[in-house]
Structures are given as structure tokens and as C-alpha cells.
Amino acid sequence: QEQLVESGGGLVQAGGSLNLSCAGSGRTFYAMGWFRQAPGSKREFVAAISWSGANTDYANSVEGRFTISRDNAKNTVYLQMNSLKPEDTAVYYCAGSLQYYTISSNSRGYDTWGQGTQVTVSS
Secondary structure, three states: OOEEEEEOOEEEEOOOOEEEEEEEEOOOOOOEEEEEEOOOOOOEEEEEEOOOOOOEEEOOOOOOOEEEEEEHHHOEEEEEEOOOOHHHOEEEEEEEOOOOOOOOOOHHHOOEEOOOEEEEEEO
């Protein structure tokens, strides 16, 4: 059974950094992405990366601060988060596509989701 498992969340002060990991198992995931959901808000797109890693996309709110990368040998995607702000506080979800190579900022572009990892940024 296909599965995605996130790790690396936690509590950090504003201006700090965290590195999230998402390990896939069961099958190869092609396009992969990160989404987040804050309390009382809808799930929103954060970043995505193509199968080759050559194409990436970021939400405007994280551009220049977050970096998405992947290691296909490990079927793992990473999200390096720098200069964190209190408004980055959310549950972060990893998403993977078993069908599509191209990236998408729409959650419907992904068919497999992780359980989420909490990121809390204190001011």
C-alpha cells in the first residue's frame, strides 16, 4: 500500500529554521508537494517539485524562504524552511502523485497524502 510519512515538525522561534522530510513507500511517487493548514483555514499550497527535480513552484508567501528538494533513490521529498514567521504555523502535509510527472498547486493533482506534521512558530 502506498504511504507517505512526514517528519521534522516542531516548535521554533520566529526567524528560525526547520527541515521537513516526507518518505514514500509502496510505489514511486512522481510529482510531489507540500501543503499546509492553519486552524480555521483551508488547506493551502506551499511548494511542489517535479519528478526530475528540474521544475519547482512556490506559494508567494514562502518564495525565497522555503526550498523544496527530493531524493528519488530514497523516494523522499524535503522542505527546508528558513526565516520562519508566526504565520507559517500550521499542520504541514506531504502530497504525492502516482500518475503525474508535472507539478500542480492544486490539491487535486495529488492522490496520496501524509498524516501531517505540526509546525509552530513562536513570536
